[in-house]
Structures are given as structure tokens and as C-alpha cells.
Amino acid sequence: MFQNSTQRRNLQLKLVRENVKVRAGVRKAFAALRKNEHLLCKMNFACCMSCACAELSPIVDDEKKKGAVYFHRQDNAAFNETGKLSIRYFTRTDSQDCKKLGELIVQYMTENGVETKWDGNPTRTIEVGRFKND
DSSP, X not given: OHHHHHHHHHHHHXXXXXXXXXXXXXXXXXXXXXXXXXXXXXXXXXXXXHHHXXXXXXXXXXTTOSEEEEOOXXXXXXXXXXXXXXXXXXESSOHHHHHHHHHHHXXXXXXXXXXXXXXXXXXXXXXXXXXXXX
């Protein structure tokens, strides 16, 4: 049993280290999106998607931002368990602009060493994290 619990603990530590790397890359990508693309970017913001959108939309409008990129606390909890984080986003305009925003997010994540999965559909989240075993 000791070997199994040691192996399990070592695996947990490895996952934590990998999550730290992913989170650092996401933080850098968000900072670059904020600075270069005039976007509102929030990490671990609000409890859920409904609350996040309700809180972010007026800020985006008031500050004349192009849109918002974020993940909420439920996404963060899932990331801690699975190593996969849902990046959510919206624009002030139409779905074509939202698709362009999704493409920008993927670009900035990739530039900052974060692996992404996204099918190009602007109504779907962009997944980031560990995908080696998928």
C-alpha cells in the first residue's frame, strides 16, 4: 500500500506542477490580451458563467472594451481536478467578431506555451491545459 500511496502522491504533485505552468501561461496570455487587444481579462472571476457575464457586460460597455475573456470559479475548480480549463469570451458585437476573438485567444495562449483545444465555433469555450492522454 505504501508504494501505491507514494505513487499517487507523486502523480498528484506532478499534476499540481503542470497546473502551475498552465496557469502561468494563461496569466501571461491574459496580460498580453489586455494590453495589446483592449480586452477585459479576468481569472477565477465570479461563481459561474451567468454571474460572470452579468458582471462583465456592463464593464465592457462602460470601458468601451472590445470584449471579455475569463474563467470563473467553477472552471477553476474543474481545472484543479482535471488539468483542463475552460476559457470563456464574448464581444460587444457579432458572432464573426467573437470567432476572431477566439482565434486571438488561441494565438496568445499558444505564444505563451499553453496547449489549446477549440473547434473554431464562437459559441464554444476554448479548452486549455493537459491533453496528452485524451
